Amino acid sequence: MTYNAEDLLVPDTSPQDIHRVRLADYFETRYKKTIDDAGLCWEGVIRNLSLGKDGKLNLAGLLLFGKNPQQFRPAFMVKAVYIDGTDIASQHYRDSEDIEGCLLDQYERSLAFITRNLHRLQAGQGINSLGKLEIPEITLQEVLVNALIHRDYFISAPIRILMFIDRVEIISPGHLPNHLTIEQIRFGLSNMRNPIIASHATRQMPYRGLGSGIPRALENYAAIQLIDDRSGNQFKVIIQRPILEKP
Structure with missing residues (x-):
């Protein structure tokens, strides 16, 4: 029988580690x-x-409803940084955050990190309006949710958010599963890596399943590059920013 990473029981956990509320x-x-x-x-x-x-939480239960998932699996978090330039080698950071908690917390705080560091454009709105984000929020939502739900949890590493003055990169551990290709996911094909997490996430986050996330992200904002890095065992989404600031 084949097990997914989310099925694996987490040693030393118990029902007491569930956030009961x-x-x-x-x-x-x-x-x-x-x-x-x-x-x-x-x-x-x-x-x-x-x-x-058997008195233990599996990884899905810990990540979805655990009081403190990182107590048991510290690598399953999001590391976010805004680099003041266009190169990761720059030592100048505008903002950074280690984002922990359950998957819903990670999603909400990751979205907040990105949106607070993006420009807002008036785009024909009144001068007193908040303005529209330079990258549509629905695109950011879809990409973040896909990263959290579909990453490879056999790999003990965080999701990384790298913001630059010209782009936003979201890097997930694990390449596309099996023989799935970039072109296939662009057209809505999917291969469910974490079905338990996905089944509950539809009622916690703006996740609709059925492979619709990437096509919806692209429909709302076309300047997105998808990279299936099989040698590096990671999947990268690069979202170009429409405004290039001076570093």
Whole structure:
């Protein structure tokens, strides 16, 4: 039987490591009843939602609903940095953040990191308006969600967000699974690497599944380069910024 990384039980975890309020709210929102009304104990909820078994959380359960996932898996986080230039070798940083927490927290804080460092354009709006982001937020949402859900969790490494004055790079551990190609994902084909995480993420983040994320990102902003780096075992999304600042 083939196991995905998300199926693997995490040693030393227990149901006590679940964020119970978060899981209870999720359960009630999804199933329109409380855990008590369903007649389940916490162990039963964890088992029935494929979040763990035998008194332990699996990786999916830890990352989706854990109190402190990085206590057990410190590498599964996002490292974000804004480099004041166009080259990663620059030592001048405008902003940086190590983003931890469950996947929903990582998504929200990663999106906030990028958006607070982008320009806003008036684009025909009133002078007192906040303005539109230079890269559409829906494009950033789709790329971030795809990185968190589809990365390879067999690789003990963080997702990296590298912002430059001319581009934003989002680098995920793991190349495209099996024989999936860049052209195929551009047309909506997908190969589910983490189905448990994906099934719950549809109700936590703006994730729709069915391979629609990359086509939607490209539809809203065409200046995106996709790189499937098989030798480096990583997948890179490069989003060009429309405004080039002076370093």
